[in-house]
Amino acid sequence: MMALSSKIEWTDATWNPVRGCTKISPGCKHCYAETFAERFRGVKGHPYEQGFDLRLVPEKLSEPFQWNSPKLVFVNSMSDLFHTAIPDEYVEGVSQVMTIADWHTYQVLTKRSERLCGLLNGKLRFAADRENIWWGVSVEDRKHGLPRVAHLAQAASTG
Numbered sequence: 001m002m003a004l005s006s007k008i009e010w011t012d013a014t015w016n017p018v019r020g021c022t023k024i025s026p027g028c029k030h031c032y033a034e035t036f037a038e039r040f041r042g043v044k045g046h047p048y049e050q051g052f053d054l055r056l057v058p059e060k061l062s063e064p065f066q067w068n069s070p071k072l073v074f075v076n077s078m079s080d081l082f083h084t085a086i087p088d089e090y091v092e093g094v095s096q097v098m099t100i101a102d103w104h105t106y107q108v109l110t111k112r113s114e115r116l117c118g119l120l121n122g123k124l125r126f127a128a129d130r131e132n133i134w135w136g137v138s139v140e141d142r143k144h145g146l147p148r149v150a151h152l153a154q155a156a157s158t159g
């Protein structure tokens with residue numbers, strides 16, 4: 001992981017080409033994304049009209065291309081990119097955008113580390129070692145966190 005240079009003026013952005021998720025571990029108990037999304041369930045025309053139900057948002061895929069100046073982009077702050085309900089092809093599409101719109105730095109955090117590891121060693125090989133993409137796992141405690149860190153290390157060591 002690279003340190004952010006103090007010479008660069010960074011602004012933060014969130015990019016959500018997927019909305020919604022389902023819980024997978026105790027760290028999900030107080031999921032802020034769920035609380036936020038559910039507040040708008042049933043609100044006509046709102047991005048979270050369907051609450052926290054998982055859905056793909058393909059019209060958001062090209063969003064990073066519209067940001068001309070470099071941003072630190074939090075990817076899927078309202079979901080988990082490695083959720084099993086998201087097809088490999090879609091995760092590949094998101095990753096292609098990150099490799100092409102490479103003036104941004106992307107931070108991807110997941111609790112689904114096994115799938116992250118599998119894909120980084122497979123279909124996402126092209127994006128695994130990009131300096132502008134930080135692949136990470138969230139660690140809420142030793143029991144759930146350590147296996148995720150091990151998966152991440154496994155993905156990195158084969159690179």
Ligand code: SF4
Nearest residue numbers: 021022023028031079
């Ligand atoms: S994996 Fe993340 S986004 Fe999904 S329910 Fe858990 S805390 Fe929320």
